Amino acid sequence: MKDMNERTAAIMTINENVSELEEMAESAGYYLIYEIIQRRTSPDSSTFIGKGKIDDVKIILGNRSVNTIIINGDMKPSQQYNLEKILNVRCIDRISLVLEIFASRASSKEARLQVEKARLKYEIPFIRDWIHRAKSGERAGHFSSGDYEATVYYNLIKKRIKRIDDELKKLREDHLYIRFEKKSNAHVICLAGYTNAGKSSLFKALTKKDTIIDSKMFSTLKPLSGKVAGIKENFVLIDTIGFLSNLPIFLIEAFKNTIDDIFTADLVLLVLDASDPISEIERKFSASLKILLPEVDPRKVIVVLNKVDKLEHSEIEKIVEFVSKQTQLKNIVAVSATIGTGLDSLIDMIRCHFDNYEQLELRLPYTEEANSIISWLSKNTIISDIAYENEIRISIKCEKSLRETLIERTLKLTSQNPTYN
Structure with missing residues (x-):
């Protein structure tokens, strides 16, 4: 077990909506000591938060130091450099935190390669900034010896990404063969949705497989598959990586092998956590659709409202009405994966879809x-x-x-x- 002092952190934000970042930080193993809020419409171009608040943060750090400051947003390389130089503490942003979580969850060779590629892609703008600073005579963070060392590292990153792409291509070919085998005489159904919507619980409920359910974010990086249990039809269910809002393109592309399972499925079950407030359901639903609908035919999607055991019937009706008004997705079913409510209705809806074959x-x-x-x-x-x-x-x-x-x-x-x- 890690010493608590090695993972202490503070959140720095310009808005009060930090619940998701708090959950991510805890999933990554950080002990959150405090949060620093500066209300403003947009980040400061130089240091993310304004100069006045920077002075306050110095005083706070002097009284109660932390090892890491987690920024609730995406930082430019110059912002990170300036913050670390002024505060003398490690500063990471939301995407860097996501990559830390991914790295800790990657158990298969494919997942580890995908995470490494995403991390290297993330680092490229920072390396370019280091090179620029080195050429300007500044000692740029890790590369205190200057331009030459940063340039060498930048070239090594590009070569490594090329090698990873080659390995992932080979794994993708193997994956396509496995996918072809699964689709032979079987209907392939993919679980998709925002992280922590309860996809793994639904997978366990439908397949009866003894799957470990982890409440931490992004517990599923390697897709899991199993046959839907207790029915005569051959339905193969696949559990996939959870979505997150405002993910950069390079991060989505790094997980192409995994996400392609969703895009090539015969049917997609888009899982929503119905126990969330309506504002959160809307945000997470919108983020999921941005990834799904450019690639997936809406007719191949069933919206599954999970965790309805926590709601009154009238609340469920309001969510169904809300979801149906927001999109062209009209197949909606309410379930509770933990107690089994609505699972028979979900199976019937799946059967109805494939009756059209x-x-x-x-x-x-x-x-x-x-x-x-x-x-x-x-x-x-x-x-x-x-x-x-x-x-x-x-x-x-x-x-x-x-x-x-x-x-x-x-x-x-x-x-x-x-x-x-």
């Missing part, structure tokens, strides 16, 4: 275009069987809405229409 058989010639179609089919349909004979015979299950697209694509290669069973 039909069985088809395709016959394709051996061409490059056929390989392209097979790749498309693996992402958008359920491939039951492939037989390589005089021609390629493929049995699939797909949404009825895809019928015209399939006819159009297959007729370009052969004069035969798909056969419907």
Whole structure:
């Protein structure tokens, strides 16, 4: 167990909405001693908080020192440099804190590589700032020997990112094969949603797998999969990494392998914590949709309001009404993963979605275009069987809405229409 004194921290913020950052800090193992608030509409361009408050912080640190100051926001390299120079204490921002949590949760090779890539991408602007300062004659933080050392490190980072990309590409190919195997004769359903919405509890409730439920944020970095238990249908459920608002693009891209599970699923269960205040539900719902809807067909999404055992019926109705008015997502179900309320209704809604599927058989010639179609089919349909004979015979299950697209694509290669069973 770490000495408490090694992980003491204070939060510095320009608004009072710090509950999520507090939870993140505690998940990362910090002991929060106090919070420093300066109410202002935007951060100071030089030091994040204004000069007057900086003087107050110096006095506070003199009376009760901490090892780390956590900024409730995203810092520019110059802001971090100036703050650390003035306060003589380590200063990190929200994204750096997220990366610390990710690093502590990464258990698989793929997760560790994704976290390392995200950390290196995050560091690049800081390295550029160090190089600039070194060229200006300043002793820039870690690189007190100047421009040469910072430049060497910057080049090493770029080379390392290239190597990580190569390794992740190979892992992605393996992942695609596993994903293809899961989709053979099975409907793949992905759990998605804001961190700590109760996705892992819902996964455990539906699969009956003995999964450890951790209340800490981002407990699931490596996707978990299991068959939905107690039903005749072959539904494979995947639990994925939780979302967070205002994540930079580089961080989302670093976890492409993991997030792709959501984008290629046959159905997505978007889980919301219904016990949150409406303002929080709206914020987290909006953040989740920004990641989901550019890639996922809204017809393939069911909104799952979790933790409704903590609410009165009238409160649940208000949340359902609110969610339905905010978006084109109309499939909404209220459940409690911990006590089982509404799980049968959720299963029925899942079945109803897949009732809209039909069985088809395709016959394709051996061409490059056929390989392209097979790749498309693996992402958008359920491939039951492939037989390589005089021609390629493929049995699939797909949404009825895809019928015209399939006819159009297959007729370009052969004069035969798909056969419907």
